[in-house]
Amino acid sequence: MEIAIPQPVERENYLNKEYGVWSWLLTTDHKRIALLYLVSITFFFFIGGFFALLIRLELLTPAGDLVQADTYNKLFTMHGMVMVFFFLIPSIPAVLGNFLVPMMIGAKDLAFPRINLLSWYLYIIGGVFMLHCMLTGGVDTGWTFYAPFSTNFSNTKIVEAGIGIFIAGFSSILTGLNFVVTIHRMRAPGMTWSRLPLFIWAHYATSIIQLLGTPVIAVTIVLVACERALHLGIFDPKLGGDPVLFQHLFWFYSHPAVYIMILPSMGVVTEIIACFSRKRIFGYSFVAFSSIAIAVFGFLVWAHHMFVAGISVYSALVFSFLSYAVALPSAIKVFNWTATLYKGSIRYDAPMLYAFGFLGLFTIGGLTGLFLAALGINVHVTDTYFVVAHFHYIMVGGAVMGYLGGMHFWWPKISGKLYPEGWARLAALIVFIGFNLTFFPQFVLGYLGMPRRYYDYSHMPEFQVLNVLSTAGATVLGVGYLLPMVYFLWSMRYGKPASDNPWNAAGLEWKTTSPPPTFNFDEEPVVTWEAYNYEELDAPPHTQEVPVAR
Amino acid sequence: MPDSTLVGLHHEEEHHPELLHHFATEEQQRDASSLGMWVFLATEVMFFGGLFCAYLIYRRLYFGDFGAASKSIDATLGATNTAVLICSSLTVVLAVWAAQTARRTLLLTMLAVTMLLGCVFLGIKAVEYKDKFEEHHVPGASFSFNNVPIPGHPGEYANPRHAQIFFSLYFVMTGLHALHMIIGLGIFSWLLYAAWKGRFTPEYHTPIEIGGLYWHFVDIIWIYLFPLLYLIDRHP
C-alpha cells in the first residue's frame, strides 16, 4: 500500500514492488517474465554469435586450418540451432510481446500468467539440454538435422539437442496460446479489433503459426529419436522409408517458423514508423490483414526448401507458384510503410534508424527470396552462400534490426530511463555498416558458386577476398551489438529518468507511468479513439517534451 | 497480491473465491479458459497430424504390406477399446451435466467411472502390446514378419521391412495416444479430488468442462486410429 508522503518518493512500479531473487523467479507479472526472457535470450544470442565468429574466422583462409571438418560441422549446426530456436523465435514475442501485449490492449496481465511463467521455465530447461549438448560434443547435422544422416549415421548428441528443441518448442506454443486468448478475451472496453495497434495484429498472426506449426516439428523430433533408438525405418531407405518425408515434416514447421521470426519485427517497425513520421499508418486494414495472410500463406510453401531433394516436379511447380504468392502480403506492408513515411515529419532517433535499416534490408532479403523461388535459379544457388545471405538479410537485417529498434523504442517504458541517444545512433550505424559488409559479399559468393557448410574452399581460392570482407564485417557487426548492451546497462543506473511518454507516441502503453505499475494501469482504460491518433497527439496546445539524453 | 491500488470493475462485487485477480469477471475467466483449451486442442491436432501424415503416405506406398500387418493385430480388442472410450465420453458429458445441476454424488461417480474406463482401455492396450511383443512384431532387433500373406493377393507375402514401418507407426501412434490417456487420468484424478473437496458448483465448474474437452479429444483421436490401424484389409 502506498502512503502519501510530502517528500518525493519513487513511485511503486513493477520493478521496485518486490525485491529478491524469488520475487523474480516466481513472478507471474508479464513484465518481469519479459525481463527474465530478455536476460536469457541475450545469453543465447552471444553463444550463437560466438559460434558465428568461429565460422567466420575459419573462412578467412581457403584452407581448413582453424578447426577440423567435423568441428566445423558442429559450429554451423550449433550456431543455427541456438540462433533459431533459442534466440530468434522467442526474441520479440517473449520479450517485447510479453511486456507490451497486455498493456497495448489495456489488460492487467496475460490471460494465463502462470502458464507464462511455465513458458519461461520450459525455455530454460530446453536451453539447459542444449547447453549440455554443446558442452559435451554438440551436433554436426546442420540445424536442419536431415535424415538419414541424423537418424542413422551421425554419432553426435542429436537426441539431446532434440529434447532441448522439443521443450523450447512447448515454451513457444504456450506463449502463442497465451497471446491468442489474451487478445480475444482481455481487451479493454472500447478496444475493438480495428483499434488495436498493428503490433498486436502481428503478434496474433505470429501466435497462430507458433500454435499450429510447432507441434509438427515436435512430433518429427519424436520420430527421429525413435528412429535413432530403435532403427524403425520410417526415414531409412534401406528399410523402405523415405528421407524426403522427414524434410516434408521438418519444413512444414520450419518454413512458417521464419514468419514467426519476422512478423513480430514487422509489428515493431510499424509502431516505430508511425511514431517517428507522426502519422497514422497508411492502409491500417491492409497491414492488419497482411499479417494474417502471411501466417496462412506461410504454411503453403514449405517444399521450396526441397526443390532439389527429390520431390516431384509438379509439386515443385505448385510450391514455387505459392512461394511467389506469399511475397505479396509482405510487399503490401513495405508499400504501406513507405506511404506512411511520405509527407511525414520524420525524426531520426535511434529506433527510426533501425526501422529504416529494416526497410531496406528486409526488402533485399525478401526479393532474393523470390529469386530462390524460381526453380531455374534455385537449382544453381541452392546450398550456396546465396541462400545464407538471403536468410541472414531477413533474419539479421530484418528481424534483429526490428528487435533492436523495438528495444530502443520501448526502453524508457521498460526501465524508466532514457538511453544515450548519441551512442544509440552510432551503434545503429555501425550495425548497418557491419551487417552489409558481412552479408552482401555472401550473395556474390553464392552466385559465383561457393557452397555453404564447407570449411575448406581451397579449390576456389579466388573466393578469399569476399570471405575476408565478410569476416571483417562480422567484427564490425559484433561491436555494433555490444554497444547497446553496454549503454542499456549504463542507463539503468545513470540514465535520465523517462517521462510517461518521451516519444509522444500513440498507444495505451504510453498512457501509464515509465516504468508501469504491476497491474499496468491505475484505472482500467476505456478506449474511444482510433489507433495512431498522431494528429490529436500533435495538436498545438499540447506542450511536447522532447527528451535529449546525453 | 494486493489489488487495492486499482479502481476497477470488480472490487465492488463480492469476489468469487475462484476469480483470479487479472480477470474482470468470472465470465471472462471462464471464456478465457475455454478458449485456451480449444486452442491447445488445435495444437494437439497438429501434433498427431504429423504422424497421420507419415502413416497415410506409407499406407499408400505399401498398401499390401500394411494390410498384412494390420490383419495381425486384434480387431476385436480394438473395437472393444473403441466402445470403452465412447462410454467414457458419455460419462464425461454426464459429469459435466452433474456439475451444472449440482449433483455431487453423480459428479463424483461419473468422474470415477471415466477413470475406470480409461484404465480398462490401457489394460486392453497392454494386452495387445504384450501379444505383439510375443509375436516379435515390435520393431527393433528381434522384429520378424516372415511368410505372412498379403490379404487379397494369394501367393504374395508381405515385405518385412515395410511391415516394420507399419508397426513403428502403430506403436508410436498408439503409444502417444496412451500417453495422452495417462495424462488424462492424471487430470481426472485431480478433478475427482477437487470435486470431492466441494470446489465445483453450478456457477463454477470450468475445470470439469475443459478437462472433459481434453478427454473427448483423446477419444476422437482413437476414433480415427481404430479404422486406420486395425481395419486396413480384413478380408480373408
Added chain:
Amino acid sequence: MTEHSSASEKSSPLKLYFGIWIALLAGTYITYKAAFIELGPFNAAVALGIATIKATLVALFFMHVYHASEKLTKLVVIAALFFLLLLLGLTMSDYATRPWS
C-alpha cells in the same frame, strides 16, 4: 457454459447424450462388421466416413460445439482441420505425382 445453452438443450440434454452414445456405439459396430465384407476401395471410405461422423458427433454434442455461443470456437476447430488437411494434402500431392516408385 450453462448460460450459453439454448432452452431446448437445458430441458433434456440427457436424451441427446444417450442418443449420441448409442449412435457412436452403433457406428463402431457397423465399422467393425463392414471391415470383414469385401468392398474393394470402399472399405476405407466406409471406415473413415463412419469415423468422421462419429468424431463430428463427439465434437458437436459432447464437446458442445453445436451449442457454442461464439463463432470463435467453431473457427478454432475449422482452422485446426484446415491446417491438418493442408499438411496431409500437400505432402500427399508430392508422393502422388512422383513418376517413380
